[in-house]
Amino acid sequence: MASPLEQFEISPIVPIQIGGIDLSFTNSSLWMTIAVIVAGGTLTVAAGRGAMVPGRLQTIGELLYEFIAGLIKETIGSEGRKYFPIIFTVFVFVLTGNLLGMIPYSFTFTSHIIVTFAMAIVIFLAVTVLGFVRHGTHFFSFFVPPGTPLVMYPLMIPIEILSYLSRPISLAVRLFANMMAGHILLKVIAGFVAAMGVFGILPLALVVALTGLEIIIAFLQAYVFTILTCLYINDAIKLH
C-alpha cells in the first residue's frame, strides 16, 4: 500500500530550468493555478452583474466581502481599510487551497511548509517594515511591554524579541501542520477500510466524519491565518 506521505510528493509536470535553478511547473503549481482560476473565476462571476437583488453566487461573494471587511474592522479598525485587498486575497487563496485539497487525488499546496512559510515570512517582513515606517525607531518600544520595571528589561526584551521572531514560524507551521496532519489521518484510516474487510465499515464511517471535520478545519485555518495577519498589522500600526 502507498505510504500516507505519498500524497505530498512534488512531481514536475513541465520541467523548467532557469540559471540552474529548478522552477518546474509541478503538481503543486498546477493546483495553485487551479485555485486561482476557481477562486478568481467564481468571485469574478459573483461580482459580475452587481445586481440590486443578489443571486446565490453574488450573495456568496458579498458575504465573503463583508466577512473579511468585518474581520478587519474588528481587529485593525478603520485604518485597516487599505490592507483589505491583500488580506482578502490571503484568505481566499489559503481557503481555496485548503478546500481543493479535500478533493480526492488533488494536491494540497497549503500542506507544504515552504509555501506557508513563504507567505508567513512575507507577511512578517511587510508588517515589520510597516511598523518602522509608521513609528521609526520608536517601533523598538514594542519589545518592552508597558509597565515593565527597569530591572526586568534584560529578561523581557530578549523574550519579546524571540516571541516576535517566532511569529512567522508559528504562522507557517500552524497551517502546514494542520493540513498535513488531517490528510495523513484521512489516508491512514482510509487504509484500514480495505484491510478490515467487512468491519471496514467502521473506519469508513470515521473517514466520512473526519472529511467533514477537515472541511471545517480548512475554513478554520484559513480564518486563523487571516486573523493573525490582521493582528500583526494592528500591532505594527498601534504598537501596544
Add this chain to the structure above:
Amino acid sequence: MPQLEQVSTFPSQVIWLLITFAVLYLLLWRVVLPKISATLENRSQRIANDFSRAEEIAAEAEGVLAAYEEELAKARSSAQDELHKAAEVANAEGETRNTALTEKLSGNAEAANTRIEDARKAAIGNISDVAEDLARQAVERLVDTTPDASTVNSAVSSAIGERY
C-alpha cells in the same frame, strides 16, 4: 516527509506561489473587490434613498390628509350656513305667501258673501214677482175681478217682509 526532503522543489514552489498569488491579488484588487464594493454601496444608497423618499411621501400624504380634513370641515360649515340661509328664505317666502293667500281668501269670501246677498235679494225679488202674479190670478179665479196692481204688490211685499 516530502515537505522537508524535496528541498530542490522549494524555488519552484515559491516562484509559482508568488506568480499565482500575484495574479489572484491583481484580479481581486482591480476587478472583483471594486465591483462588490460598488454594488454594496449602490444598494445601501438605494435603500437609504428609498427610505427617505418613503418618508417624504408619508409626510406628503399626511399633509394631503390634513388639507382634505380642513376642506371637509369648511365644506361642512358652509353647507350648514347654506342650509340655514335656505331655511330662512323658505320661511320668509312661506310667510309672505301665507299672508297673500289669507288676504286673497278673505277677499274671496267677502266677494262670495256679497254675491250671495245679491243672489238672495234677486231671488227674493223674483219670488215677489211670482207671488204677485200668483196672487192676482188666484184673486181673478176666486172673485172674478182683476185686483189693483199696487194693492197686490203691497200685500205681497208685506207678506214677504214678515217672512224675511
